[in-house]
Amino acid sequence: MRALAWHGKHDVRVDNVDDPEILNPRDAIIKVTATAICGSDLHLYDGYIPTMQSGDILGHEFMGEVVEIGPKSTLKKGQRVVIPFTIACGSCFHCGKHQYSACDNGLPADNQDIGQELYGQPMSGLFGYSHLTGGYAGGQAEYVRVPFSDVGPLVIPDGIEDEKVLFLSDILPTGWMAAENAGIEPGDTVAVWGCGPVGLFAVQSAFLMGAERVIAIDHFPRRLELARKFGAETINFEESATYEALMAMTGGIGPDAVIDAVGLEAHGMFVDNVIDQIKASTFLGTDRIHSIRQAILACRKGGRVSMPAVYGGFVDKFPLGAFMEKGLTLKTGQTHVQHYMPALLNAILEGKIDTTFLISHTLPLEEAPKGYKMFHDNQNEVTKVVLKPGLALAAE
Known part of the structure; x- marks a missing residue:
């Protein structure tokens, strides 16, 4: 598949990488239909966040269609879902208090020492945001593996455009x-x-x-x-x-x-x-x-x-x-996204909250490096870049 990978400060490229696979029974594979460049992504782009490795796939604001599920996933193939950027198990002490971004199990065991040393306790896992937060592949890609898919993803009703609900993932x-x-x-x-x-x-x-x-x-x-x-x-x-x-x-x-x-x-x-x-x-x-x-x-x-x-x-x-x-x-603190998503979706459906005003540019995934540079260099006019893996490249 094609995915945006980090290769160093101000060096991001769309590469050919291996397709994601189901690794755990609660996993799901999502075909990404829309993903966005977040202001937090620019911290990675600028080289401010430690533990990035060349080839890491970026992106933590994304949504798409369920194409494969593990035996313990509660999702169904064909559902449209928005994915919270925080990875949470739903059953630990913190998840029980709806403090999903503090989940004890969202971070792989081999990644916990870094956070323990830096912050006193390991943080939760995040998509596409360094090995400090788990080294998970992000959503600026054609497909993504979603752990704990029975807890995080929010199913979106048919007929609602991606652009209206995409930002439920984070911002x-x-x-x-x-x-x-x-x-x-x-x-x-x-x-x-x-x-x-x-x-x-x-x-x-x-x-x-x-x-x-x-x-x-x-x-x-x-x-x-x-x-x-x-x-x-x-x-x-x-x-x-x-x-x-x-x-x-x-x-x-x-x-x-x-x-x-x-x-x-x-x-x-x-x-x-x-x-x-x-x-x-x-x-x-x-x-x-x-x-x-x-x-x-x-x-x-x-x-x-x-x-x-x-x-x-x-x-x-x-x-x-x-x-x-x-x-x-x-x-x-990092946002307890899973806690807020259902009510905010209802507010969008009722017309109480608008999100589409923020989108200034929509680009194909292949033009993601251009989108990063635009967002980084011109934050007056470029308020939000949405990337579409299925969008054709514009004719020269």
Whole structure:
């Protein structure tokens, strides 16, 4: 089959690879009909996430048709399914609490030592996202093996276009959980750092949860425009000082809740960010954490901090004193996708949530390297790239 493989920093290629096979009784094989490039994939593209190996198949946002099942799978051949990016067994201690991204069995035993050493406990498995998360082949491919197929995949009703439900695999539940973790109460003012896909879904979700005001922060005009379409007020951090603008907009109190949807590759020529970039480039540090620093400083006393953004390693100059003295609460983590998918599917079917606004480009799988470069180099116009394995190449 054809699949997009990682070969190094800024080097991804569509290769011929072996077809996946059923390895365990609960497995299923999915023929991919749509897959997407996530902002988190760009961390792999930029070489920020450790334990990648040449030839690893990328992609964790995908859906498709069931073509083969193991004897203990609950799926049926021919069903259309969306696959959650987190791999969970459904029966361990954490899955019993619906904390699917903390599953004890989603990570193969031979991959658990890395997470144990780096994070204190191994994390769950993820599709297409390094050997730190299991080394599972991802969904930017023609076919994918799906472990625990009796727990994860969500069956999609006939007649619903892929584009309307594809983002149930990751970014829509991630944006929703980000807003939920912010503890939004009716009348709240919520500030969202980053108007990428997760940030925009967090904006949409915050309003649905009762926020009175949402303030979206970014520097890409197109993304800020999308946030305004949902009713958000906006701050372009290249034109205004974010902290000062937020204080002016909230009467000096600060937002009730803040959401960091930027993560470890924060942009902007700020002193702390430049120092972080220098440290990362000289292997004296890993993550650039300007956005979470700023969110903590701007949040009102007694407020809530939600951090759906991806961070990978160790950081310094974290404003721990401000966090403690202001009495803030922080909630974070990989998304418990399986927990949120059914309700969010119903919201899509009822017309309460739109996802298609985000798609700016649709390309054949064969043009995935082009899609990565476009998304990486032009995040103003390229808001989301969907890849279609069955789509014909455009004529030159």
